[in-house]
Amino acid sequence: MNVAPGLFISFEGIDGAGKSTHIAALADAFKAQGRAVTLSREPGGTPLAEKLRTLILNDVMDPLTEALLIFAARRDHLTTVIAPALARGDVVLCDRFTDATFAYQGGGRGFDLEVLSKLELWAQAAQGLGRDFVHELGRKGAAPAIVQPDLTVWFDLAPEEAAQRLAGARVPDKFEIQPVEFFRRVARGYADRMAQDPARFARIDAARARENVWHAVYQVFAEKGWLP
Numbered sequence: 362m363n364v365a366p367g368l369f370i371s372f373e374g375i376d377g378a379g380k381s382t383h384i385a386a387l388a389d390a391f392k393a394q395g396r397a398v399t400l401s402r403e404p405g406g407t408p409l410a411e412k413l414r415t416l417i418l419n420d421v422m423d424p425l426t427e428a429l430l431i432f433a434a435r436r437d438h439l440t441t442v443i444a445p446a447l448a449r450g451d452v453v454l455c456d457r458f459t460d461a462t463f464a465y466q467g468g469g470r471g472f473d474l475e476v477l478s479k480l481e482l483w484a485q486a487a488q489g490l491g492r493d494f495v496h497e498l499g500r501k502g503a504a505p506a507i508v509q510p511d512l513t514v515w516f517d518l519a520p521e522e523a524a525q526r527l528a529g530a531r532v533p534d535k536f537e538i539q540p541v542e543f544f545r546r547v548a549r550g551y552a553d554r555m556a557q558d559p560a561r562f563a564r565i566d567a568a569r570a571r572e573n574v575w576h577a578v579y580q581v582f583a584e585k586g587w588l589p
């Protein structure tokens with residue numbers, strides 16, 4: 362049995378909020394503590410899910426098709442990467458997870474939240490993820506029916522500021538070309554998700570200089586006793 366239980370941490374926020382900047386630094390901080398780290402992202406994280414990512418980020422499709430592909434990618438990611446990593450006791454740092462679906466497809470696109478909740482129950486069912494994994498989940502308390510991150514770090518930034526940061530930084534995908542109003546709805550989607558499960562979330566004010574944001578992020582992990 363592993364000494365420390367696996368940790369599943371997701372990072373969320375509108376495009377350009379500054380997530381990617383801090384995920385690699387957190388990985389280094391955990392490795393410095395002797396923890397094995399699995400870095401991943403959604404949509405993606407497996408060969409199949411990365412193929413689906415290319416479709417999701419580039420092809421025009423109806424909202425249900427988009428949601429189904431996102432959850433299909435998520436199930437593959439969960440079964441082949443996340444659950445085995447957590448069963449080994451790894452720290453899994455994932456650039457986006459299901460809150461992004463509620464924020465972008467639910468908030469941004471206005472897709473039916475009840476349908477998303479049903480897909481979440483199916484795609485994230487702990488059943489079928491293996492005995493080692495269910496045992497590992499059980500070490501943290503009663504094993505839940507569905508897999509959710511232990512912590513979700515939400516980088517909260519005004520859409521206008523995120524757009525300014527992204528201007529010229531990279532070639533925009535299907536979501537990044539959306540107008541500011543879309544990202545206002547995405548941000549409201551994140552706020553609604555946090556309101557439903559506040560204990561899982563840490564909201565970071567991302568409108569500050571990079572080193573101040575890093576300090577705030579690190580503080581969250583230190584307060585949980587996960588980093589010194």
Ligand SMILES: Nc1ncnc2c1ncn2[C@@H]1O[C@H](COP(=O)(O)OP(=O)(O)O)[C@@H](O)[C@H]1O
Pocket residue numbers: 374375376377378379380381382383516526527530567568569570571572574
């Ligand atoms: N605190 C900050 N202040 C100003 N610019 C930032 C800050 N954090 C990140 N950036 C820059 O903003 C852009 C988007 O950051 P990135 O980490 O890629 O965001 P995300 O992964 O959330 O889309 C990058 O060009 C990055 O260098």
Ligand SMILES: Cc1cn([C@H]2C[C@H](O)[C@@H](COP(=O)(O)OP(=O)(O)O)O2)c(=O)[nH]c1=O
Pocket residue numbers: 376381402403404418431456457458459461462463465466534536537
């Ligand atoms: C995980 C997920 C991402 N997305 C969108 C948000 C982002 O615009 C895009 C890819 O996210 P991301 O990897 O953060 O983009 P980048 O590599 O450009 O930093 O996919 C959804 O719409 N729904 C989802 O469930």
